[in-house]
Amino acid sequence: MLAFTLRRAIQAIAVMIAVGIIAFAMFRFAGDPVNQMVSIDTSAAQRAAIRDSLGLNDPVLVQFVRYFVNALQFKFGISYQFRLPVADLLKERMPATLELATCATILAMVFGILMGVYSALRRDSFLARAFQAISLIGISLPTFLIGILLIYLFSVTLGWLPSFGRGEVVKFGWWSTGLLTLSGLKALIMPSITLGLFQMTLIMRLVRAEMLEVLRTDYIRFARARGLTTRAIHFGHALKNTLVPVITVAGLQFGSVIAFAIITETVFQWPGMGLLFVQAVQNVDIPIMAAYLLMVSLIFVTINLVVDILYTIVDPRLRATISRPA
Amino acid sequence: MSDAVAPQKSEAATAPATTGLLTRLFESDLFYSFRRSRLTMIAGAVTLLFFLVAIFAPLIAVQNPFDPAQLQLMNSRIAPLWTADGQSPFLLGTDEQGRDMLSAILYGLRISLVVGLLGVAFSGALGILLGLVAGYVGGAVDSLIMRIADVQLTFPAILIALLVNGIAKSLLGNRLDAGSMLGVLVLAIGLSFWVQYARTVRGSVLVEKGKDYVAAAQLIGLPAPVIMLRHVLPNTMGPILVIATINLALAIITEATLSFLGSGMPDTMPSLGTLIRIGNNYLFSGEWWIVAFPGIALAALILSINLLGDWLRDALNPKLR
Numbered sequence: 001m002l003a004f005t006l007r008r009a010i011q012a013i014a015v016m017i018a019v020g021i022i023a024f025a026m027f028r029f030a031g032d033p034v035n036q037m038v039s040i041d042t043s044a045a046q047r048a049a050i051r052d053s054l055g056l057n058d059p060v061l062v063q064f065v066r067y068f069v070n071a072l073q074f075k076f077g078i079s080y081q082f083r084l085p086v087a088d089l090l091k092e093r094m095p096a097t098l099e100l101a102t103c104a105t106i107l108a109m110v111f112g113i114l115m116g117v118y119s120a121l122r123r124d125s126f127l128a129r130a131f132q133a134i135s136l137i138g139i140s141l142p143t144f145l146i147g148i149l150l151i152y153l154f155s156v157t158l159g160w161l162p163s164f165g166r167g168e169v170v171k172f173g174w175w176s177t178g179l180l181t182l183s184g185l186k187a188l189i190m191p192s193i194t195l196g197l198f199q200m201t202l203i204m205r206l207v208r209a210e211m212l213e214v215l216r217t218d219y220i221r222f223a224r225a226r227g228l229t230t231r232a233i234h235f236g237h238a239l240k241n242t243l244v245p246v247i248t249v250a251g252l253q254f255g256s257v258i259a260f261a262i263i264t265e266t267v268f269q270w271p272g273m274g275l276l277f278v279q280a281v282q283n284v285d286i287p288i289m290a291a292y293l294l295m296v297s298l299i300f301v302t303i304n305l306v307v308d309i310l311y312t313i314v315d316p317r318l319r320a321t322i323s324r325p326a
Numbered sequence: 327m328s329d330a331v332a333p334q335k336s337e338a339a340t341a342p343a344t345t346g347l348l349t350r351l352f353e354s355d356l357f358y359s360f361r362r363s364r365l366t367m368i369a370g371a372v373t374l375l376f377f378l379v380a381i382f383a384p385l386i387a388v389q390n391p392f393d394p395a396q397l398q399l400m401n402s403r404i405a406p407l408w409t410a411d412g413q414s415p416f417l418l419g420t421d422e423q424g425r426d427m428l429s430a431i432l433y434g435l436r437i438s439l440v441v442g443l444l445g446v447a448f449s450g451a452l453g454i455l456l457g458l459v460a461g462y463v464g465g466a467v468d469s470l471i472m473r474i475a476d477v478q479l480t481f482p483a484i485l486i487a488l489l490v491n492g493i494a495k496s497l498l499g500n501r502l503d504a505g506s507m508l509g510v511l512v513l514a515i516g517l518s519f520w521v522q523y524a525r526t527v528r529g530s531v532l533v534e535k536g537k538d539y540v541a542a543a544q545l546i547g548l549p550a551p552v553i554m555l556r557h558v559l560p561n562t563m564g565p566i567l568v569i570a571t572i573n574l575a576l577a578i579i580t581e582a583t584l585s586f587l588g589s590g591m592p593d594t595m596p597s598l599g600t601l602i603r604i605g606n607n608y609l610f611s612g613e614w615w616i617v618a619f620p621g622i623a624l625a626a627l628i629l630s631i632n633l634l635g636d637w638l639r640d641a642l643n644p645k646l647r
Binding site (some may be wrong): 015018019026123136137139140141142143144146148149151152154156163222256259260262263266267277278280281282284285289293296297301304 | 484485575579589606609625628
């Protein structure tokens, strides 16, 4: 167990170093950092001075180590557009993205599980077929079209919900939350649905398939033979056993929810990290792009590592396969 | 693939040798299962229609929306023809620049399909090549390629596409016109979607490698690239076709998303995604048609390609059903 944990941790670190090399290569070689920072009438001597002060004349390896050490302390350099430290920008934007991603995930899990269980238990009912159709649309429609559709329905036509921004936020230190004000909650509804829809269809299909699988097993038949109520069998035995893979998938998907938030945040002008990243790509703001890549990778790798380890603790059947070289 | 080909061959054997390709197609299993599913036939017809109108766009469209000389600001923001404010010949209305929406959609469809098809071709070629090499050569090369694939698979394709896009923009600077933007999009999509092909091909190669015909080819001294391309590759084509169809829908979504985010095709040469981004600005001022029609076109295109992909997966691999 310890050896497994250690090996997975080393793999995770290797991935982070690889991503770090890519981020550094972007930072250093894609575009000239000096050109981005000075105006047209800066003299050659001044440019050389800046180049020297940034340490761009040092050997590449030295620069890489410096970039890496700085990144470990969350120093990602200065944004070309905003002339502010990238770390401060990300810190300011992070709460918005994390709140949105968390709400979307919770929404996706609650409705995905409910719809999945229903369509497994009443396979041929009208509602179950409707859910299947919704899931096909959820997978086929691009995220931004769903967002636009929601805005058109609930903001333009009905005027119920705000179409952009976070509403009023309450500050706790550097963390800002929209969960405590009415306008903040209203602003959260449509972006969460837009972001969560794809995960919801994924979870729904998974729960349906797992439930159908579990309902065929012997211990369910035994539970029926014991004369337990249908409700106790379905929810006490069957659903409980489908939840482990569901929670794993939802956990692993949390990273992609954060990445997909890029699109949702652009549609709803949600002031999160994703919107910052899109603007950085448009304006070729490399320090922000590199820092976002590092941050998202860190979140991804951490989640993967934690899920892997938790999974082996929760499900003893997997421990037998651990000894197999990965 | 072998599942689908085998009955086709037996039928061809009973028929006269002169039987045309078309007859063989109509008698095949694949065509039978196609005709059996009404939904698939509708999806196939819609997809075909989209391809046809895209190819013949210059003949159908009333104007060339990429030619600024043909656009007149006088005609801006006209409502669709069937509403009270509609004007001929603008069937679906016009946008801010006086661009006929139907013409813009037809030409935008062309760009979306071209980028999608080239993106799929590029990612397919890259993935197949790396998968073949990884599976056939094995050892350290195999581990290296597959480790990269593992790492890339944990990141969503749209993130990688955006990064490639940003890097390409910064390297090419402001020399980026509409034509080279098309190339950048194909590159971004290609580099985002190769992993699935590589994994599938590698898996098939590992199975095929142990078979007698490969040993025979090696015995008569054929060089490894010839064995890989001429003998092993054709036996892995079934799953690749399925992935390519589903990836065409994904590639079109990715291109539309990049264009919607403002990192894709410029306003002067819009794809469907660009049209939706432009139209999104007029959602609140009541000009719903600028965003609605490109949106419907994109959704219908993706849905029908997805349905075709689902059918192809089931038809080529009965075990997956």
